[in-house]
């Protein structure tokens with residue numbers, strides 16, 4: 069059974085059909101990439117899955133459950149984590165605090181217990197910290213633990229965002245352009261991390277990416293969209309060879325589209 | 327710079343990372359406890375007043391500083407607290423029932439109005455709180471049987487086990503009581519901020535979308551924060567009622583709301599310490615002005631005592647200067663000074679330069 | 692008849708709220724924040740006109756005094772943007788809220804120090820003149836208020852619809868960044884808008900003063916005007932005027948048929964109702980932030 073199944077998804081903003089009839093299914097343990105020119109509707113698909121936007125039509129199923137009617141804050145608890153294209157971190161908190169915020173769905177104490185900081189709260193804090201330290205070690209963020217987000221370089225912030233999503237402990241992670249704005253070495257790191265997430269953590273990855281070398285390197289299947297409509301689906305090479313896809317990128321075959 | 331070697335996560339979880347900073351708090355609390363033995367009646371009363379303002383400031387800080395919800399109407403919650411406490415005590419309830427009740431009534435009221443209000447973005451919430459303030463003020467006048475209407479109401483003397491905590495008769499007792507309540511609330515507040523609840527407040531303040539994506543229910547979080555904020559302010563209101571003794575609706579004017587905003591902004595938004603610094607400033611300032619005025623009058627014969635509204639004017643100018651030059655407030659400035667000394671002589675000129683965020687706009691780009 | 696009388700008086704009042712609300716909207720569009728000193732700018736404008744025009748003060752002719760006051764307040768609004776507001780560009784919205792509240796206190800202090808705190812009456816050529824007909828009495832100042840508001844609104848509309856600067860200001864108010872990139876002098880336009888709202892506030896203040904005595908605390912009327920702006924939906928000029936008229940009319944009518952406290956609450960109750968049902972105001976222009 070597919071982990072994530074999107075059927076005939078559509079959303080219209082006034083006259084703009086940002087997404088218009090997209091269907092695809094992501095299998096457990098897969099790395100699935102969505103590509104397409106700017107404004108194709110890729111981020112909008114993510115926003116629909118994470119329930120920030122209300123679809124005009126279509127359904128989204130996760131783990132066999134219809135999540136189309138759920139609230140945005142119910143999604144993380146089911147095991148779907150995401151990053152944002154334009155980095156949405158908590159700027160006035162430290163890296164550590166940002167990652168701990170990712171543990172929100174796992175906290176079981178209420179605010180009165182928290183206010184009294186009962187032993188139970190301390191225990192939970194230790195457990196959260198332990199999980200977060202694993203993420204820090206995985207993404208090699210040790211040096212930045214106590215640093216404020218606001219002062220960090222772009223590349224590090226991008227990684228912290230991935231870390232925060234991982235701290236949720238998800239089954240499915242949505243990465244919106246994880247490598248955009250990164251140097252070649254940094255995107256290489258991202259490629260390795262994605263590999264490890266799948267192999268060692270058993271995660272399923274759904275990502276949007278413009279960097280075709282990264283897409284080719286890590287993804288099992290690729291969906292190309294343009295103007296909100298699906299164009300082609302298959303392996304990275306198949307999709308790149310598709311004439312419709314090439315036309316959508318204004319005749320520039322494959323490679324950097326942005 | 328102090329380097330702390332850690333063998334477990336606990337120092338990070340604790341309120342204080344190392345014994346030194348815990349020691350400082352203990353010493354400070356000790357001095358505060360012993361204060362009645364060192365200062366006279368007048369200054370002790372001022373100290374109690376400062377503590378009450380700090381309490382109200384902490385209340386507002388939860389909303390403005392830690393959840394990013396601006397309230398222009400917090401005087402309404404002071405009023406609700408003060409009237410609930412006084413009205414309950416006037417029908418014979420003991421203080422230890424009336425005070426928590428004052429906090430709870432103000433808190434529940436705040437949480438309930440926050441539910442529709444949180445759907446509005448920043449500025450609209452500020453406006454809605456202003457409207458609530460005006461409505462509460464008029465309600466106080468309308469509900470004359472409970473509130474005494476325009477005439478006002480008396481806050482009875484507090485007694486526990488036969489000990490009197492009268493603000494005039496036993497000022498030391500009243501001061502200690504206030505200190506105890508403030509210390510307790512501060513402790514709870516600090517605990518909250520190192521727990522998941524506090525983190526969810528900060529998350530909602532800094533990015534609502536990602537807060538949602540992390541599973542935080544933004545509406546519930548905001549209304550919890552606003553409720554706690556109003557509740558703490560309600561407690562301060564109750565104490566303020568006892569401090570003043572006899573009051574009517576005029577005690578809780580719009581200027582009190584604005585003074586409270588001043589307390590948190592000048593003190594330092596997002597820092598519990600800021601509420602205290604702000605409270606010291608706002609209650610200390612009139613004293614300083616009075617002393618300056620007397621000196622000026624004695625030395626030059628110029629009497630500025632005749633100029634009404636001078637205090638407010640000075641506050642306003644200070645506020646403007648702070649917002650322009652030091653938006654992180656007194657506490658933020660203090661942190662920078664401390665860092666400067668700690669890493670002396672390594673500080674660079676541009677180290678504390680503010681990050682310009684021209685693109686930060688709530689309009690769609 | 693009595694109701695009609697109330698409504699006409701209310702409309703005139705509403706025009707003043709509407710004009711102050713226009714100032715809120717102008718600045719909201721320019722600086723994306725609320726100028727809580729708008730009411731105090733109105734107060735200051737009225738006092739400057741009074742100081743220039745009244746016979747025991749500077750004693751200039753009424754018209755000249757008003758024009759100088761408008762020009763001066765334009766300069767003050769412009770200067771406030773240049774010297775203070777511009778520096779906090781990019782800080783969170785409420786920085787401007789607190790800043791302008793503080794500015795309001797400063798204005799109030801200045802006015803109080805110069806003109807004192809006892810109410811003063813502005814001398815106008817049409818003071819105490821009334822028109823009678825069909826059983827109702829309409830004061831000339833009410834009519835002047837309504838007429839001036841209509842003219843001023845049309846002028847503002849024409850300014851934004853037809854002049855080059857007005858169009859640029861429109862563009863800037865819709866997307867500051869984009870306007871900046873295509874070469875619209877956004878900063879200069881913001882100063883201009885602040886100046887403009889100072890001028891509009893002065894007109895509102897003078898109209899207010901033709902209808903009764905003024906003291907430095909009349910700026911608190913800004914709160915009600917503010918409710919008007921919110922009812923209209925902070926981003927809309929016609930909305931602001933409409934909001935002002937609604938409040939202006941509801942207030943006296945409620946005062947006639949309900950307890951006084953309820954009448955005082957009425958603008959805010961309407962505002963809360965609007966906010967709860969239509970969080971962006973009647974003429975909502977709020978869009979969701981894109982991620």
Ligand SMILES: Nc1ncnc2c1ncn2[C@@H]1O[C@H](COP(=O)(O)OP(=O)(O)OP(=O)(O)O)[C@@H](O)[C@H]1O
Pocket residue numbers: 081084085086104105106107108109110111112113153979980981
């Ligand atoms: N909230 C919204 N309101 C109106 N239009 C929107 C909204 N969100 C997205 N759109 C429109 O939907 C279309 C698709 O946008 P989307 O952000 O999904 O593109 P994208 O494929 O992610 O592009 P990029 O590669 O630049 O990130 C665009 O035309 C955009 O303007």
Ligand SMILES: [Mg+2]
Pocket residue numbers: 110111112153
């Ligand atoms: Mg995108």
